[in-house]
Amino acid sequence: MQSIHGKVLAAVAAVTIVGGVGAAGAQTKVGVLLPYSGVFAALGQEIDDGFVFALEEAGRLDEFTLIREDTEVRPPEGLAKARKLVLQDEVDLIMGIVSSGVLAALRDFVTDSEVPLLVANAGEDSSTGENCSPYVIRVSFSNSQVNRPMGQWLYDQGYRRVYTLAPDYAAGQQMIATFRAGFEAAGGEIAGSEFTPFGRTQDYGPYITNARAAEPDAVFVFYAGSEAIAFVRQYDSFGMKEDIPLFGSGFLTSPLYVDAQGEAAIGVVASLHYVPTIDTPENNAFVEAFRARFDRTPSEYAVQGYDAGQVLMRALDAGADDRASLAREMPRVSYTGPRGPLEIDPLTNNIIQNIYVYDTVSDGAGGLTQEVLDVIERVQDEPMGCTLGQ
Amino acid sequence: MRDTSAPPPILEVRGLDKSFGGIHVTRRVSLALAPGERRVILGPNGAGKTTLFNLLVGELRPGAGEIVFLGQPITRLSVPARARLGIARSYQKNNLFEELTIRENLALAAAASLGDTRSFFRDCFRNPELRAIVDEVAEQVFLTEILDTEVRNASYGNRRQLEVGIALAARPKLLLMDEPTSGVGPGMIEGFNRMMQALPRSLSMVIIEHDMDLAFDVADRITVMNQGEVVFEGAPAETRDNATVREIYLGDWQGHA
């Protein structure tokens, strides 16, 4: 019921905000482009909540006009909505984008029309790599970034042979490729690697059995959403966790849905740019305030939305007042937020941030929580062909 | 041996066998039809008459035997290929284009016979040749008055006429009629008789018919089938007197007559 409540609130907020257009002098028009229906709807809502929360908390909600559009999970739909936001609503910037496909679809359009795009989730590498753009600024993560340290880290923990699994689509391939490069560079060996048909695999039993047959020291996977829930549960049910520890990119056991994985998630180690249990004054304050407002623990998606709001407000404070100046000022923002120190890499417009290695543990009250094992500071993605810095 | 001076048969069937799951529906059926001949096939229900038609037009494939039409073996040809050679049939149960008008029903068959079915631009319904066929056939089957009636609104009797009309509009050389009067009232049978008598003598016909008067009126020769076999063949006059025919069948038709 909570999510409905949240949606109603958000909808009411949207109406009142739109109703307020023209009242204040210097309104900033933000096109919020997120999936509100389809398989990523929950992520979209989480980012939306985080973003609105940042503006609310600063008491500046009335400075902004938010125009929400639903991308579903369909890149053409996302592109059509982006065009509408730019050409009809004439927004100052677009914030959002959950799926990599939508980001890839939008990249040329926002660049050509010189509208800043503040990416609050989609991790598609090339948008801050070979296809980077001065108008695409990412405050979430890139697929490679969250995995980059894990290869070395696993090797350092003593693992030498690792088996990898991921869904057979772009994000899965990128995640695994980065991990593999790091692990092999450190001296490790990939014991085997498989990609499962995306969206058509419900039973991972055959793949888990294959992984066991390869006799690795550890298994490293990337799965997200419902696939992650099914995978973690099935991995555990095969008794694999005791024999071969499971590692993954942090979306595997995201706080957003880790409860659906239950005890199966305990002991799974993953790397991510945010977990709610980071013990810093900034994060503790944020988590407390977010809980007070929404009655739930913020996930990394909420933080991405929150930081998007922070970056936007700080860019405005630095004097940005139109598309061009926003595109110029937003990458210059740096501050310390819930996930620690945060800055935008001038070489790629991708975020530079800490990556947290954490495992999922019981909170002693029947629930689950995250225990940070290690922090890899200031992880900066490679330019991967981006020429912004030149 | 056939008289060499007689013209070769338009249709020759040799040893046609068909069985479903071990039950023989036709057994070594052979017959020959002279050009222009009108043949009536008689036989009780289940004698294999309709199956024979289905074999002739290609809706069924025989287990053994051969069909020769106009000197050409057609046993392996498909339904449409045989139709294009000039075999048309009407059905015992109405098999019409229900949602179309009677004119359209006839026109579709006429278009097929003219081969005017492939153009992406020209409309065959405006083809004067086609219109002439439709008008002619409509007259032959007494449907001229109601050409623009939709089939679903037409009376049962009219539909039976159209059933034959579609076959005629396909301009066949051989017309197979499967109980054209099936289900029509006694009052209309005379009309069917007139209709068949008025068809051109050049058209060869095989007719399955249960109405004895009509059968004897129309037929040049009669074939009697029973349990999948041809048990008798001869002129109508001989048929009534044949002992075998009487034994298996006559009681039944006396009732009719």
Next chain:
Amino acid sequence: MSGSAVFWITQLLNALQYSMLLFLLSIGLTVIFGLLHFVNLAHGALYAMGAYIGISLALRTGSYWVALVLAPVAVTLIGVVLYLLLIRRLRHAGPLSQVLVTFGLIFVFLDVIRILWGDIALGMDPPAALRGMTSIFGVRYPTYRLFIIGMGILIMVVLLVTLARSQIGAMIRAGVENDQMAACLGINVERLFFAVFCLGCALAGLAGVVAVPVLSATPGMGTDILIPALIVVVIGGLGSLHGAILGSFIVGFMATIGAVLLPGINSVLIFAALAAILVFRPQGLIPARG
């Protein structure tokens, strides 16, 4: 036992387990088609409802077993409502209308689930008795998956025996063969159809609640499973119980063994098999009629 033997036995159990899940789902689909000539695309949605209702019941009562029994009942009730409101009217409406209406139902159920249970996927623990692993043929295998296999086999045997031996089985066979004839034999065809429809719904709901601890529940799960289930019934022979069994095994084993041996073309393989069947043997491998 050698590692490779353990591997193959495990994979065969995986295939068997997936086959059984497909069987539970496709059996209702195929029998409803065979008897009612009705193409029920919403069958997948009923499966999803079974899963979600099962989760809620298990949470509410704290017992998986209560959910296992009551969720199929609840889904059957939904099925009854659908039958009375829609399906009865559409029985003779032709496949297009049936496909469209049940396609519409997929849309409706999708949003109903989103409204009632939210967008985030949900999971459920197996009951305590079925957690962990059990040794079978010298292989350690998840107990819950063995439970699915066992339940599938049990239901399969019960259905086969009922169909072959009992009077109601004879009526169903007669109905599939020729419903008019069955009516002539004094069978109350309508009541028989209704009973079979309810059974199909119950099995779909059962499949849903049984699947959740393994697969987790998402709003789109009904649509995701629909295509494999349709492939099962078409390959086996639409309307044929034996066909559904064979089809389940073929699709279940192809998906599993394909994942082992031909991971690259695995997902095309099943569609190609479907296309081949439709073109060369549209009545399916074990046709429903004669």
Next chain:
Amino acid sequence: MFRQTPIRTGAGIALIAGLAIHASRGGYFDREIVIEIAILAMLAISLDIVAGFGRMISLCHGAIFGLAAYGYGTAIVKFGLPPSTGLVIGIALAIAFGALVGAICAGTVGIFYIMATLAFGQIAYVLIFESRWLGGDDGMTGVRRMDLSLIGLNMRDSLTFALVCLAVLVLVYIAAAVVLRSSFGRTLSGIHANEARMRAVGINTRMHKTAAFAFSAALAGIAGVLKAQHTMFVSPELLFWTLSGEVLIIVILGGIGTLIGPAIGATLLVLLKHEVSHYTVYWHVVVGAVLILAVLAGGRGLFGEFEYRLARWRARRRARRGTGGAADA
């Protein structure tokens, strides 16, 4: 049997005029909507040719549409060919796929036809989805629009593009109407009404159905090529079966077998979706309910129902006049 009645002509003109006015007087998004409607209407008309006039209920028209879009995009992005060549390649690909699927499925009927086309469509979808060369699920960017500046059209301008799409829609409709009124189309309608009887009068119905499917695929291909130009981006969702299902819904909502009905259905569904999604993210339930009601109401669809009632009213009036002895004008 297809008839281009004055009512249909009138409805078509009104629809096109309405959309054109909406595009030229509305804002950017209105134009986007008009473009979306026009492209979906083409796809729906193409589906109506086979479903409404040939009893071939295809669930792979989305795949045909998507393949054409990919053909166009690949020619430009991967091979550096000019958009005009891409256009030809895209449509040719659609025709080739349509002819192949049409030929293979021509022997099946009813639910089996639906399933077989679904299977082939999904094969195309999976192959494209899994092709890394074509960008997999991320799709392919950098698809340019055609350069029609020679005839004074700036295709990057949304109004121009919308009007071009409407013009193409008119051409697609005319092509469909001409073919349905031709000898070929008459014969197709005969097959629709009674395939067995058409065989019995000498029509090779398999070949005929295959040709009809290929023609329909050509029109779907035109829509696909326009779609690629509209979004300037192609992705595998274009081929997914739910798009085929959506187009089928459009055909039914508008009126199957009326040709203009599907265009009206496209307008209806797109507007409905956009209107509903203003108020709720749960638009699926609304579309689903509308679809169910439409089928329960007789399945004639909006325009089909209108024609049906009009015909009944006219028949009754004629009957009244007939008894009254008054002369009809």
